[in-house]
Amino acid sequence: MSQVLAIENLSLSIAGARVVDGVSLSVAAGEVMAIVGESGCGKSLTAAAVMRLLPPAVRQEAGSIRLAGVDIARLRESEVRGLRGRRMSMIFQEPQAALDPLSTVGTHIAQSLRQPLHRVRAEVLRMLDEVGISDPARRIDQHPFELSGGMCQRVMIASALIGRPELLLADEPTTALDVTIQAQILDLLRKLARERGTAIVLITHDMGVVADIADRVAVMYAGRIAETGPVDALFAAPRHPYTALLLASIPRLTDVPKSVLAVIPGRVPGAAEFGPGCRFAGRCPLTEPRCEAEPPPLAPIGDGRATACWRWEQMV
Amino acid sequence: MGAITLTRYLASRIGQALLASFGVLTIVFFIMRLSGDPTLLLVPEGASLEQIAQLRHELGFDRPLGMQFLSYLGDLARFDFGESLVQRAPVLGIVAERVPYTVALAVGALVVALGLGIPAGIAMAVWRGGIVERALSGFVLAGQSLPTFWSGILLILLFGVSLRWLPTSGSDGFASLVMPSLALGIVAMSTFARMTRISVLDELSRDYVTAARARGLSRGGAVLRHVLRNAAIPVVTIAALEIGNLLAGAVIVETVFAWPGIGQLAIQSIQSRDFLVVQAIVLFVSLVYVFSSFLADLAYVVIDPRIRMGR
Missing domain, CATH: 1.10.3720.10 (MetI-like)
Incomplete structure (x- = not known):
């Protein structure tokens, strides 16, 4: 399978602190790659770097981001603009906030095609139908405030996919939605990715969402990838202590009622507190002196999996 | 659905504007009256008490305040703002x-x-x-x-x-x-x-x-x-x-x-x-x-x- 997106050794910094450090990952056509991690682990910044929409304070220190082989970081702004909406697009966490309150549904979607709405109206209507919006002829001229959150996210998806991009970045696309709507939106993303062969990078903090739709997953912690691999294998047998603890902290229906939620002791270190070694060392039950001193590289461990842990073999 | 809410919005704004205008008329009237006898502002220096009383009567400032207010509103409704005593013109x-x-x-x-x-x-x-x-x-x-x-x-x-x-x-x-x-x-x-x-x-x-x-x-x-x-x-x-x-x-x-x-x-x-x-x-x-x-x-x-x- 050809790689649509290949991120190699990406490092981003804010005021000298490496908030994303040596991240590498790739996604193939039609594949859903999830990036999972706590708030502030760098997953959203990674997505913003792919779109070249980083906040001004963030600098790309190193690494390459290749979209179908072309390094985005080396393109001129006007060239990147040509890619956005056409070859790569993005949907956001708060669909209502991501739509201009004063513009109509159709105006938003037509922008991805670089055409005024009246010229591409039929195409926009078809797209609205495809993302499951009923009565598109009425909805196309409505404003975001007349739509529910779930419908707004469908509009966002329509605007993201109408240009038939090879890559879709979905930054917490269901976090702000009701659980039932979440499932519908995830199904829709999955279906459209399959039909159109779109590669999806799905950013989430929700392991349930990952299990639902992702093919592969990268677990991030404090700006680095802790572990990556196919979802089923990784969930069945995590090879990084952080992944294992994350999975153990998901409440289950079979838990004894009112039992104490499992938590990972300690907290994520701030960017100023990063030591020379593994960033999870301070909270890890398997820590040994080497972990504090030397950062473990993300090393392949077979079956398409990789882990950044010196002691992963202890977990087998 | 838009037309009815729009009409209601405009009606309420027009209502508010009219209310505010009436408030303005009222405040202007009472501030002018409560800041002292307007007759004293109008008479030339050195006028006698009789002259003052006569002018006060001519201008209607000796009537009860409520009456004055009503006739003031009546005048305004006819766009009659009175006559300038300095320029002798409306x-x-x-x-x-x-x-x-x-x-x-x-x-x-x-x-x-x-x-x-x-x-x-x-x-x-x-x-x-x-x-x-x-x-x-x-x-x-x-x-x-x-x-x-x-x-x-x-x-x-x-x-x-x-x-x-x-x-x-x-x-x-x-x-x-x-x-x-x-x-x-x-x-x-x-x-x-x-x-x-x-x-x-x-x-x-x-x-x-x-x-x-x-x-x-x-x-x-x-x-x-x-x-x-x-x-x-x-x-x-x-x-x-x-x-x-x-x-x-x-x-x-x-x-x-x-x-x-x-x-x-x-x-x-x-x-x-x-x-x-x-x-x-x-x-x-x-x-x-x-x-x-x-x-x-x-x-x-x-x-x-x-x-x-x-x-």
């Missing part, structure tokens, strides 16, 4: 003659204020932190800090006395409108620039801007297509208030430039104790305030579909 004519000058001045000042202030505010927000913002913010700060009577005199010195490009005072066509408009508009320009800057910055930080750029719009494109319309809403509110402030500022500017508008008339009437003319001017300015707020409410309808739909 007040309405005296004021109406001056209004076009002040309107021309206010429009000129608004053109200066909006035409310079809004682009400056947008530029300061879009090129935040750069040389453009620093240069413009110095300009805006100066405009805001210079008192009108001083900046007016500086303008006269520069364009009237040194360069001899423009007449120093008077009302001799368009050329003599330029300097008063600048002097009056500069302060409002600064207000618009600051408000526009804040409003645009606020909108620029919103998700929909990032999302628009993710669809392939340039930053400038996102500003033009999405940010400006959203940022306009608070600026319209300020514009409505600023029209009222311009009329207040006109009092000073018209005096500095000898511009024959109602500001100058107000000063002259206060000095000659022409009570009814002052009352009419206060009424006029207050009603302009009310009316410009109403215009702002109409502008929201055009800009914001949420108001059209009653959300």
Whole structure:
């Protein structure tokens, strides 16, 4: 399978602190790659770097981001603009906030095609139908405030996919939605990715969402990838202590009622507190002196999996 | 669904404007009466008590306050503002003659204020932190800090006395409108620039801007297509208030430039104790305030579909 997106050794910094450090990952056509991690682990910044929409304070220190082989970081702004909406697009966490309150549904979607709405109206209507919006002829001229959150996210998806991009970045696309709507939106993303062969990078903090739709997953912690691999294998047998603890902290229906939620002791270190070694060392039950001193590289461990842990073999 | 909510919105705004106008009439009436016997303002110095009592009776100031208020409302309904005792002419004519000058001045000042202030505010927000913002913010700060009577005199010195490009005072066509408009508009320009800057910055930080750029719009494109319309809403509110402030500022500017508008008339009437003319001017300015707020409410309808739909 050809790689649509290949991120190699990406490092981003804010005021000298490496908030994303040596991240590498790739996604193939039609594949859903999830990036999972706590708030502030760098997953959203990674997505913003792919779109070249980083906040001004963030600098790309190193690494390459290749979209179908072309390094985005080396393109001129006007060239990147040509890619956005056409070859790569993005949907956001708060669909209502991501739509201009004063513009109509159709105006938003037509922008991805670089055409005024009246010229591409039929195409926009078809797209609205495809993302499951009923009565598109009425909805196309409505404003975001007349739509529910779930419908707004469908509009966002329509605007993201109408240009038939090879890559879709979905930054917490269901976090702000009701659980039932979440499932519908995830199904829709999955279906459209399959039909159109779109590669999806799905950013989430929700392991349930990952299990639902992702093919592969990268677990991030404090700006680095802790572990990556196919979802089923990784969930069945995590090879990084952080992944294992994350999975153990998901409440289950079979838990004894009112039992104490499992938590990972300690907290994520701030960017100023990063030591020379593994960033999870301070909270890890398997820590040994080497972990504090030397950062473990993300090393392949077979079956398409990789882990950044010196002691992963202890977990087998 | 929109038509009914829109009608209801407009009806409520018109109702509010009428109510506010009535409030203005009432307050103006009672302030004028409670600040002392108006007859004493009108009689010449050295008048005898009998003359005062006679004039008081002629003008009806010896009647109960309630009666006076009713006849005042009745007069207003017939656009009868009384007769100026100084000029021996109907007040309405005296004021109406001056209004076009002040309107021309206010429009000129608004053109200066909006035409310079809004682009400056947008530029300061879009090129935040750069040389453009620093240069413009110095300009805006100066405009805001210079008192009108001083900046007016500086303008006269520069364009009237040194360069001899423009007449120093008077009302001799368009050329003599330029300097008063600048002097009056500069302060409002600064207000618009600051408000526009804040409003645009606020909108620029919103998700929909990032999302628009993710669809392939340039930053400038996102500003033009999405940010400006959203940022306009608070600026319209300020514009409505600023029209009222311009009329207040006109009092000073018209005096500095000898511009024959109602500001100058107000000063002259206060000095000659022409009570009814002052009352009419206060009424006029207050009603302009009310009316410009109403215009702002109409502008929201055009800009914001949420108001059209009653959300």
